[in-house]
Amino acid sequence: MWARAARLVLRAWAGGRRGFTSKAEPQESGRVTAEVIEHLERLALVDFGSQEAVARLETAIAFADRLREVDTDGVEPMESVLEDRCLYLRSDNVVEGNCAEELLQNSRRVVEDYFVAPPGNIPLPKLDEQESFSQS
Amino acid sequence: MAAPMLRGCCPGRRWALACIDHSSRHGRGAPTGSRCSGKRGQSSVAPQHLATAGKLRKGEHEWAAVVGLEVHAQISSNSKLFSGSQVHFVAPPNSLVSFFDASLPGTLPVLNRRCVEAAVMTGLALNCRINKKSLFDRKHYFYADLPAGYQITQQRLPIAVNGSLAYSICVGAKRSQVINKTVRIKQIQLEQDSGKSLHDDLRSQTLIDLNRAEGQLRVDANISVHRPGEPLGVRTEVKNLNSARFLARAIDYEIQRQIRELENGGEILNETRSFDFKLGCTVPMRDKEGKQDYRFIPEPNLPPLLLYDSESLPAGADPQQVVNIDQIREQLPELPSVTREKLVQQYGMLPEQSLTLLNEVGLLEFFQNVIKETRAEPKKVTSWVLNTFLGFLKQQNLAVSESPVTPSALAELLDLLDRKAISSAAAKQVFRELWASEGKTPAQIISEKKLELMQDQEALEQLCQATLEEHPQVVMDVKKGNPRAINKLIGLVRKATLSRAEPAVIKEMLEKKLSS
Numbered sequence: 001m002w003a004r005a006a007r008l009v010l011r012a013w014a015g016g017r018r019g020f021t022s023k024a025e026p027q028e029s030g031r032v033t034a035e036v037i038e039h040l041e042r043l044a045l046v047d048f049g050s051q052e053a054v055a056r057l058e059t060a061i062a063f064a065d066r067l068r069e070v071d072t073d074g075v076e077p078m079e080s081v082l083e084d085r086c087l088y089l090r091s092d093n094v095v096e097g098n099c100a101e102e103l104l105q106n107s108r109r110v111v112e113d114y115f116v117a118p119p120g121n122i123p124l125p126k127l128d129e130q131e132s133f134s135q136s
Numbered sequence: 137m138a139a140p141m142l143r144g145c146c147p148g149r150r151w152a153l154a155c156i157d158h159s160s161r162h163g164r165g166a167p168t169g170s171r172c173s174g175k176r177g178q179s180s181v182a183p184q185h186l187a188t189a190g191k192l193r194k195g196e197h198e199w200a201a202v203v204g205l206e207v208h209a210q211i212s213s214n215s216k217l218f219s220g221s222q223v224h225f226v227a228p229p230n231s232l233v234s235f236f237d238a239s240l241p242g243t244l245p246v247l248n249r250r251c252v253e254a255a256v257m258t259g260l261a262l263n264c265r266i267n268k269k270s271l272f273d274r275k276h277y278f279y280a281d282l283p284a285g286y287q288i289t290q291q292r293l294p295i296a297v298n299g300s301l302a303y304s305i306c307v308g309a310k311r312s313q314v315i316n317k318t319v320r321i322k323q324i325q326l327e328q329d330s331g332k333s334l335h336d337d338l339r340s341q342t343l344i345d346l347n348r349a350e351g352q353l354r355v356d357a358n359i360s361v362h363r364p365g366e367p368l369g370v371r372t373e374v375k376n377l378n379s380a381r382f383l384a385r386a387i388d389y390e391i392q393r394q395i396r397e398l399e400n401g402g403e404i405l406n407e408t409r410s411f412d413f414k415l416g417c418t419v420p421m422r423d424k425e426g427k428q429d430y431r432f433i434p435e436p437n438l439p440p441l442l443l444y445d446s447e448s449l450p451a452g453a454d455p456q457q458v459v460n461i462d463q464i465r466e467q468l469p470e471l472p473s474v475t476r477e478k479l480v481q482q483y484g485m486l487p488e489q490s491l492t493l494l495n496e497v498g499l500l501e502f503f504q505n506v507i508k509e510t511r512a513e514p515k516k517v518t519s520w521v522l523n524t525f526l527g528f529l530k531q532q533n534l535a536v537s538e539s540p541v542t543p544s545a546l547a548e549l550l551d552l553l554d555r556k557a558i559s560s561a562a563a564k565q566v567f568r569e570l571w572a573s574e575g576k577t578p579a580q581i582i583s584e585k586k587l588e589l590m591q592d593q594e595a596l597e598q599l600c601q602a603t604l605e606e607h608p609q610v611v612m613d614v615k616k617g618n619p620r621a622i623n624k625l626i627g628l629v630r631k632a633t634l635s636r637a638e639p640a641v642i643k644e645m646l647e648k649k650l651s652s
């Protein structure tokens with residue numbers, strides 16, 4: 001049972017990495033460049049904040065990279081653990097909605113039943129505009 | 137969230153497989169506002185070279201442009217793609233939003249059966265291959281109107297691929313030449329819509345309405361240029377195209393802009409641009425990043441979508457839970473190309489006439505109703521409907537449904553004309569009266585205005601004689617052999633009869649008199 005579970009997990013990992021073209025392929029040396037960090041920060045809105053965090057990321061990647069040692073030639077990648085389930089089809093009836101008041105309570109600011117958000121996407125400052133730890 | 141959308145893609149010429157490479161090589165700018173699905177088709181390189189399909193010359197070099205269209209069409213359904221909240225065009229903000237649409241944690245997408253059927257129908261109508269297994273993915277980006285931070289779409293394996301759409305356009309000086317073209321459809325996919333953002337620049341804020349259901353049909357254009365024989369160029373995406381006319385102008389402008397830029401040694405950025413219809417040019421969109429990495433992942437909450445046909449349908453399956461492609465194919469209404477072909481065969485009309493009949497809402501039905509009630513020749517009916525009737529509609533900017541003339545009235549008029557009870561000129565006059573005065577029948581108008589054809593041959597002969605005597609000069613012209621002079625006489629007699637005689641009859645009578 002454990003072996004099967006492990007196999008499933010390995011398949012999921014390997015499949016996940018094959019499914020889409022990945023932009024941030026780490027270098028063979030295991031270092032993640034400042035460019036990639038900036039890109040990740042922009043995409044995921046995380047802040048790596050320190051060299052230590054980047055080092056931790058590199059370790060995590062190295063750990064996951066060991067999956068490449070598994071020979072998955074000819075193995076169909078698993079895309080979802082639900083792949084054997086039936087996708088439930090709902091009838092086209094209106095059964096929800098009409099709860100604006102309740103939903104709007106979640107918003108700090110509301111104007112005439114609209115959620116209020118800041119104006120558009122504010123771009124993060126570029127790498128050379130901010131003092132980046134990875135440059136030091 | 138999740139107002140259901142169909143999205144398909146149409147690459148430009150010779151894109152087929154290249155289109156896939158294109159999209160993975162170059163990222164796309166972040167989309168904004170609500171979303172639809174698109175269809176990508178490729179225009180085949182037709183033997184005739186038209187401006188749209190041909191190569192462009194600027195400077196000494198030849199350029200080829202490649203255009204792909206992303207068409208977003210909202211599915212006509214009661215509830216949304218992934219939730220049971222209502223799809224309705226106009227509603228108070230956030231009133232048609234369920235917990236899932238608001239992306240509250242713990243909510244899950246549940247696929248709407250009707251949307252699947254609609255997607256299959258669209259795929260079949262566009263000659264696509266329906267994928268019996270298709271997958272859902274998440275497309276991640278940050279925007280205020282996308283509370284989940286991702287949109288559920290079908291990027292890897294959409295529901296339908298490799299279709300085509302045949303269409304005709306009228307070209308030439310009088311738009312009388314019909315050219316048939318084909319566009320390839322790369323794929324059709326089901327996709328969630330994002331919310332609606334209202335930008336309040338004054339107060340530096342954005343108001344978000346998660347109802348969606350806005351913009352029932354939208355198009356984005358992807359444009360690139362390259363030298364023939366060389367790889368495809370960097371493409372830009374142009375949005376904010378609100379009409380077919382703007383779409384054409386934006387594409388033309390962008391092609392020229394890219395050529396100019398490249399010929400001046402510049403480079404094209406893979407960016408999203410907006411069409412400024414006032415200036416007639418494309419401009420980079422604000423707050424759009426150059427390249428977007430959408431970090432696609434499989435949608436973990438939705439298993440693969442499996443479709444069946446009559447052969448593969450599992451025995452004893454719950455009919456509510458299976459979608460049978462063959463059944464949907466049977467339920468497809470007659471497609472326009474088939475209808476047009478039937479019209480041409482059945483009524484002997486020209487292809488461009490069938491095009492016009494089908495392009496105007498309600499006109500085909502009007503035409504068919506007239507045909508049913510009249511004994512006049514179909515070609516006559518065609519001519520009256522497409523020229524006279526449609527002409528009046530267009531002049532007063534009315535829809536067929538707003539026409540003051542009913543099919544019955546026109547049928548009656550055409551019967552009277554067919555029986556030769558009135559002349560064709562009189563018929564036109566009656567039509568004008570019908571248009572102006574609702575409720576009156578053609579027969580009433582004819583008797584009121586005394587427009588019946590003269591039955592009295594003798595009286596007509598007398599009028600002809602009188603006209604000949606009153607215009608000796610014209611008679612001389614005719615006798616000298618001037619072919620146009622007789623028309624003047626015919627016109628004069630017709631006026632004298634108050635349009636109550638057919639020109640052909642008058643002509644015959646005059647010629648008889650002149651030769652005697």
